[in-house]
Amino acid sequence: MLAKEKVLLQMKDISIEFPGVKALKSVNFTAEGGKVHAVVGANGAGKSTLMKVLSGAYNHYTGQIFIDEKPMHVTSPKAAKEKGIQVVYQEVDTVIVPYLSAAENILLDEIANGMDKKLFINWKSVYKKAEEILKGLNLNISVRKLGEELTLAEKQMVLIARAISSQCKFLILDEPTAPLSNRETGELFKVIRDLKSKNVGIIFISHRLPELFKICDEVTVLRDGEFVTNKEIKALTQNKIVEYMLGKGFEQSFEKRAFVSKENILKLESLRDNGKLKGISLYANKGEILGIAGLVGAGKTELCNAVFGVSNRVNGDIFIKGKRIKIKSPRDAVKNKIALIPEERRKEGILTEESIAVNISSTDISKFSKTLGFFNLKKESEVALDLIKKLQIKATSGNQKAALLSGGNQQKVVVGKWLHTDAEIFIFDEPTKGVDVGAKEDIFKLIRDLAEQGRTVIYASCEMSELLGITDRIYAIYDGKIVKELRTSETNEEELLFYSTGGH
Numbered sequence: 001m002l003a004k005e006k007v008l009l010q011m012k013d014i015s016i017e018f019p020g021v022k023a024l025k026s027v028n029f030t031a032e033g034g035k036v037h038a039v040v041g042a043n044g045a046g047k048s049t050l051m052k053v054l055s056g057a058y059n060h061y062t063g064q065i066f067i068d069e070k071p072m073h074v075t076s077p078k079a080a081k082e083k084g085i086q087v088v089y090q091e092v093d094t095v096i097v098p099y100l101s102a103a104e105n106i107l108l109d110e111i112a113n114g115m116d117k118k119l120f121i122n123w124k125s126v127y128k129k130a131e132e133i134l135k136g137l138n139l140n141i142s143v144r145k146l147g148e149e150l151t152l153a154e155k156q157m158v159l160i161a162r163a164i165s166s167q168c169k170f171l172i173l174d175e176p177t178a179p180l181s182n183r184e185t186g187e188l189f190k191v192i193r194d195l196k197s198k199n200v201g202i203i204f205i206s207h208r209l210p211e212l213f214k215i216c217d218e219v220t221v222l223r224d225g226e227f228v229t230n231k232e233i234k235a236l237t238q239n240k241i242v243e244y245m246l247g248k249g250f251e252q253s254f255e256k257r258a259f260v261s262k263e264n265i266l267k268l269e270s271l272r273d274n275g276k277l278k279g280i281s282l283y284a285n286k287g288e289i290l291g292i293a294g295l296v297g298a299g300k301t302e303l304c305n306a307v308f309g310v311s312n313r314v315n316g317d318i319f320i321k322g323k324r325i326k327i328k329s330p331r332d333a334v335k336n337k338i339a340l341i342p343e344e345r346r347k348e349g350i351l352t353e354e355s356i357a358v359n360i361s362s363t364d365i366s367k368f369s370k371t372l373g374f375f376n377l378k379k380e381s382e383v384a385l386d387l388i389k390k391l392q393i394k395a396t397s398g399n400q401k402a403a404l405l406s407g408g409n410q411q412k413v414v415v416g417k418w419l420h421t422d423a424e425i426f427i428f429d430e431p432t433k434g435v436d437v438g439a440k441e442d443i444f445k446l447i448r449d450l451a452e453q454g455r456t457v458i459y460a461s462c463e464m465s466e467l468l469g470i471t472d473r474i475y476a477i478y479d480g481k482i483v484k485e486l487r488t489s490e491t492n493e494e495e496l497l498f499y500s501t502g503g504h
């Protein structure tokens, strides 16, 4: 059910506090039906919080919200939905019910409602209606497919379909493109343009600044919980946006590294993993930052997992310093001084119920223990504080629960906790997802330091510009195979993209 006409949304003087943090300070935000509004800002700036206020997640905010100049008080998700405010959060995995069909997932609220009222549910019509909604979005997803069989992109589309199955005047998308490939992002943008033409107002959060210029009409910038500016995208450049976000000018300054080392540390020979890896052979030297370039689904994660012993279907040989070793589990990998910084923070990277300090020390308990086996709390919090400072993690203290950090700051903890270990081989799988431009630079600096200390770094990413900035040598992979090996100093973005999309 889409908006019949364009609606005006205004948030005025919105403030909200959590213990120890003023997350929003008198923020103003305006959005209109039929337009795409970007909300940008560094990690912890307050973007998600502002959208949570709007979608009824909190009832302790101050300030006012108006729809078409009529005041509206949203204090529950249900109340917000009834006013036509729908939200799709980034963690789509946790919202899709795995054992229900796409159709049931789309019409979940309606079905649950019917069941509550003990109404008879006409399943035939549920499937028909779901099909119509998907057709209306020009999407080709089978409504019978189970939630768990959907790709990440499809899950997101199903949630968008769910959002518009009831009243939808504004659709909030919080970092929707972070896990998507370029092609999937293109599909999402088609859906967004279509909804825009149907008068829905879209609120769009992203750290990928180039894409704002493809899809947005207006940009609102937040910094440290405060409103900085609101401008038409036409009046902005990427550098200007960064300046507003960080409060200072900024140029991504990739230092050129003079890398020479012949000492071989890691060698893989014909690594295979059940069709996902089709015979990968590569090597990495001491002190080298080796890039693995590949698009979403190319096999980067499978490759990282194979070396770390996550998968038990791996064939092929792994050599460390010339010696053939067996890695059957992550424990074996850790014994061989390999660290993996995995891609998905929620699922595997972070203990959300624990403090930042505990998360950071969880990678190397032995280092923090005294001889008698007591946990050295002082040492633990020193290391935590050091990392909080180096990565500018926005937290009240090292004791803050990781769950209360903003998305990007959680990612910084996931990456940061490995940086103090004594591993010799570091594998980073898309470490900068959801991290703001300034923080990326901090992470790159720490990775460069690791290499300077003689550790070997494997950096897997689909962001070609990052690979060019940080690595010494790159393997492009496509469909589970290495298609090309390149010296970073002798290649460019076009060439990397060419090989990563299967060119040869």
Ligand SMILES: Nc1ncnc2c1ncn2[C@@H]1O[C@H](COP(=O)(O)OP(=O)(O)OP(=O)(O)O)[C@@H](O)[C@H]1O
Residues within 6 Å of the ligand: 018, 019, 021, 022, 023, 041, 042, 043, 044, 045, 046, 047, 048, 049, 050, 394, 395, 404, 405, 406, 407, 408, 409, 434
């Ligand atoms: N429930 C909460 N309890 C305590 N602090 C919170 C809570 N929710 C958010 N915060 C804090 O409020 C600030 C703003 O967080 P928010 O999630 O809105 O940032 P964000 O702009 O979305 O950042 P990111 O780009 O990293 O997602 C952060 O300092 C965060 O730690």
Ligand SMILES: [Mg+2]
Residues within 6 Å of the ligand: 047, 048, 049, 406, 407, 408
């Ligand atoms: Mg956020």
